[in-house]
Amino acid sequence: MANQYINLEYLNEVALGNLEFKKEMLQTFVNKTPQSIIQMEQALQHEDFEQVGKIAHQLKTSFSFVGMDATVDLCKRMQEMGLKKIDTHLLSECLIILKNNLNLGLKEIDNELNTI
Amino acid sequence: MSGNRTSVFIVEDDEMFLKSVQHNLAQNRSLDIRVFSDGESAIKAFDSADKKPHVVILDYFLSTDNTSKKSGLDVLKHIKSEKKIAKKVEVIMLSGQEDVEVAVSSVEAGAYDYVVKNRSAFLRVQNDLKRITTLRAKKQENKKLRTFIIFLSILLAVLAFVSLIFTIDTTFFGLLG
Numbered sequence: 001m002a003n004q005y006i007n008l009e010y011l012n013e014v015a016l017g018n019l020e021f022k023k024e025m026l027q028t029f030v031n032k033t034p035q036s037i038i039q040m041e042q043a044l045q046h047e048d049f050e051q052v053g054k055i056a057h058q059l060k061t062s063f064s065f066v067g068m069d070a071t072v073d074l075c076k077r078m079q080e081m082g083l084k085k086i087d088t089h090l091l092s093e094c095l096i097i098l099k100n101n102l103n104l105g106l107k108e109i110d111n112e113l114n115t116i
Numbered sequence: 117m118s119g120n121r122t123s124v125f126i127v128e129d130d131e132m133f134l135k136s137v138q139h140n141l142a143q144n145r146s147l148d149i150r151v152f153s154d155g156e157s158a159i160k161a162f163d164s165a166d167k168k169p170h171v172v173i174l175d176y177f178l179s180t181d182n183t184s185k186k187s188g189l190d191v192l193k194h195i196k197s198e199k200k201i202a203k204k205v206e207v208i209m210l211s212g213q214e215d216v217e218v219a220v221s222s223v224e225a226g227a228y229d230y231v232v233k234n235r236s237a238f239l240r241v242q243n244d245l246k247r248i249t250t251l252r253a254k255k256q257e258n259k260k261l262r263t264f265i266i267f268l269s270i271l272l273a274v275l276a277f278v279s280l281i282f283t284i285d286t287t288f289f290g291l292l293g
Contacts, residue, residue, distance in 0.1 A: 014136045
């Protein structure tokens with residue numbers, strides 16, 4: 001079944017046909033990204049918007065590797081909000097969407113990992 | 117590390133990007149690659165290395181927290197702080213997004229190039245490495261050529277001197293008859 005939320009075209013390009021590397025990258029995403037979201041939640045609770053922006057900045061690269069382009073755009077927006085401290089009241093809602101997108105992506109990545 | 121190989125440091129705190137750059141560059145067998153996930157460890161390795169890396173690929177936005185206080189720009193400035201070393205080490209700065217200020221501050225601090233971490237980033241880094249390697253090879257050739265010319269000049273001077281002595285000698289003894 002075709003993926004709805006992730007697109008591994010770019011990762012396949014980067015992997016240069018090396019399935020072990022592709023697997024390693026997907027596992028890194030699975031291990032690291034939820035941790036970053038937890039750190040982002042904690043930063044938001046402490047109203048450390050700059051830290052939220054920094055984490056959003058780092059997450060952009062991770063989401064772009066698995067082709068979650070809409071989530072990359074969301075991270076860009078959150079980065080701006082956090083670092084420039086604008087519309088910070090929207091960050092909580094953005095974080096909910098981000099978590100939801102991540103969960104949807106993770107399910108498809110799990111399926112991909114099982115096929116490698 | 118042999119003379120023809122290019123040594124590269126990659127300094128990047130994003131694990132996925134670090135792995136992908138390393139994987140990509142590892143296809144080039146003439147590179148010796150070392151990776152670092154923070155500025156401190158990269159500076160420590162740089163300072164203690166007998167042979168400095170030829171190229172440093174460096175993330176501009178290295179995360180700075182309690183354990184890591186060096187940003188990418190700090191690392192770049194450290195590398196470029198000693199003039200003698202600065203000339204020999206090229207730094208390719210990476211950034212997550214296009215930012216004119218970042219690009220300008222990187223180049224002003226002595227970066228060779230500023231590369232945005234998008235889909236064409238790997239190709240751009242590879243091309244930079246090719247140019248740097250070619251330039252280094254040419255510099256080495258020029259150095260060899262300069263040494264050869266100096267050697268040749270000395271040899272000619274010695275020959276001229278010997279010839280002069282010989283001429284004086286034969287003239288002197290010729291006069292004596």
